[in-house]
Amino acid sequence: MIHIRFNRRHLIKTGLCTTTVVMLFTKYASLGFTDSNQQKFEGFDGQTVNWGGISYLPSEASATLPNFFPLLDKLAPETSVPILNDALTRSLESVDPTVWETKGFKLSIAMGGKDGTARFGMIMGVAAEITIQDSRTEINSFTVLRLIAYNFIFSIDKRGGRKVIASYPVSGRVYNAQDGLDKTPIGEYYLRMFTTESADGDTITDWYSKKLKDYPFAEIKTGLDYRVGSVKLGDKAIKSLKRLGLNKKTFADWVGYAATMSFGEKLKVSMVPFKDSKASTGDLALNFRDKSAFSLSLPEGDVIITPKVHMWKVQYQDHPRDKNQFAQKLSVFLQIKIQFVFDEEDKPRFNQLLFAEEIQAVFKEEKYRRSDAATIFLLIEQLFDKTFEAIKNPSQREVLINGYRKDFTTTERNSEIKPYIRLKVHKQTAANFQQQCQNVLEI
Numbered sequence: 001m002i003h004i005r006f007n008r009r010h011l012i013k014t015g016l017c018t019t020t021v022v023m024l025f026t027k028y029a030s031l032g033f034t035d036s037n038q039q040k041f042e043g044f045d046g047q048t049v050n051w052g053g054i055s056y057l058p059s060e061a062s063a064t065l066p067n068f069f070p071l072l073d074k075l076a077p078e079t080s081v082p083i084l085n086d087a088l089t090r091s092l093e094s095v096d097p098t099v100w101e102t103k104g105f106k107l108s109i110a111m112g113g114k115d116g117t118a119r120f121g122m123i124m125g126v127a128a129e130i131t132i133q134d135s136r137t138e139i140n141s142f143t144v145l146r147l148i149a150y151n152f153i154f155s156i157d158k159r160g161g162r163k164v165i166a167s168y169p170v171s172g173r174v175y176n177a178q179d180g181l182d183k184t185p186i187g188e189y190y191l192r193m194f195t196t197e198s199a200d201g202d203t204i205t206d207w208y209s210k211k212l213k214d215y216p217f218a219e220i221k222t223g224l225d226y227r228v229g230s231v232k233l234g235d236k237a238i239k240s241l242k243r244l245g246l247n248k249k250t251f252a253d254w255v256g257y258a259a260t261m262s263f264g265e266k267l268k269v270s271m272v273p274f275k276d277s278k279a280s281t282g283d284l285a286l287n288f289r290d291k292s293a294f295s296l297s298l299p300e301g302d303v304i305i306t307p308k309v310h311m312w313k314v315q316y317q318d319h320p321r322d323k324n325q326f327a328q329k330l331s332v333f334l335q336i337k338i339q340f341v342f343d344e345e346d347k348p349r350f351n352q353l354l355f356a357e358e359i360q361a362v363f364k365e366e367k368y369r370r371s372d373a374a375t376i377f378l379l380i381e382q383l384f385d386k387t388f389e390a391i392k393n394p395s396q397r398e399v400l401i402n403g404y405r406k407d408f409t410t411t412e413r414n415s416e417i418k419p420y421i422r423l424k425v426h427k428q429t430a431a432n433f434q435q436q437c438q439n440v441l442e443i
Contacts, residue, residue: 044105044120049153051092051109052123053085057150057273067187068129068147074191087194088124091205099213122153124170124204127273130254133374134186137367141182144374147172147193148257149204150273151212166270168215171261172204175378177370215268224443227272227301228259236311244373251309251373258381259307259336266388267440272301301341303443307384308335310353312376319361320416326364327417330372331357332379333426336387338440349439350391353426354383354400361414379421386423391437401425401433 056065056072076086089109100107105120132144149170172193176182194204231252233241241248256274264271310333319325338350356379362369386404390396403424410419425433 044103046101047105047119048108049100049105049120049122051089051107052121054082054088054124054126056126065126065129067185068126068190070187071191083191084194087205088208091209094209095213103213120153120155120165122151124149124151128253128257129190130257131186132254132377133371135367135371136182138181139368140177140179142370142374143174143176143182143184143186143189144370144378145172145174145186145189145193146254146257147190147204148261148274150271151207167273168212169261169264169271169273170204170207171202171265173202211265224269224303225272225301226263226267226269226303226305228256228263228274228305228307229301230306231255231259232306232308234308234310237309240312244371246373254377255307255309255380258377259305259384262381262384262388263305266385267392304337304339304341306337306339307380308337309333309380310335314372319414322361322413324364325361325414327359328362329357329359330375330379331355332376332383334380334383336384340443349443350436352387352429352433352436354387354424355426356380356383356421356423358419358421359417360408360419361410361417379423382421383423390433391440394434394437397434397437401430 054072056069071084072082074083075081076083079086092107093109095107097106126147126149128148130146130148132146134143134145135141136143149172151168151170153165153168155165172190174189174193176184176189192203233248233252238248241251253274260271260274263269312330312332315329315331316326319327332355334354334356336350336352336354337348339345339348343349358375358379360375366372386396386400390400400423403422405420405422408419408421410417
């Protein structure tokens, strides 16, 4: 790496290639993004990358992660090894070493590395646990959970300083719906996110054994920070949140995490952790080498992704045969703006309005069904995934313009309802959707 002492934003504005890195210093020093220049990232040049294990990014100690935090001290059966570190280590070791070697590095699961002092390190910092829904009755139970983490890859210089090269968002997901009372503790579900036992959705170990190895490290854009800086809510969305009894800050965090996860995963770029998250203040409790703690500071970002949830509508019709159920139609309107920091404010690279709707049969008693808040969140999450997938893959753009639809099977009892999910670019912005997708790729 070559470091040049010039104003970083000036270099970006004048077209030179720069990069922002996170500095990890020794004990009591800060972990912050600093001005520096990396002319080209050429992978790891055959060097050892030392896996440092799992950590967390709290703002209020254990109160931040009440269900996850106790898992850090839980040991694997008949060992003295923390069960989460053991799960991730096994996941990384399951990958054929030649996979890593083709990317120009060797992965070491030992302090210092098997081939001498490591020049690069890797840790995972858990930022937040999110309970979208956890409702349990004798009739049925619904659980929708997310665990948000960031995989930091950093260089280590001869003086012991550490500079983060990239931060990839990592998500664990659980969606569980079942008849009867679910007696599984939430903490157990978070533990399952590190195994293959997750009820439905991605596990953390999936990411490390399957997705990390597919990341094109040598192709990662340098010189730009991608970040979801804020989430906006329309007046109608705010009013609807009050009816749902959901705090608007909580809901905005859900949307911000979802956008950060989706953009980083679909476009395979390094993401600055969502600043409105619980990772935005406090220390990085780093279980690596001397177990030093590092302060975390976040930059403003150069490419800003701004979601705005304008509104949603919920409509009901009586079920044609079941007096206890409704046919429900739920619609969501989401705007996504993507802007380079030096663009004129009224000329973003991407500014699209998107629409999602879901038709399903639901119980009239709200406690016996998946919550409207969970349905809204899951629709928004899918809109992000499909939109960012279309930005990356031109073949998917027309699909979203014409309307993506997924039909679901149902029981004979609900055969008239015909449940489905539909996602679409709104007609107000569809005309320039293709070009604006390309604009983002050309930043």
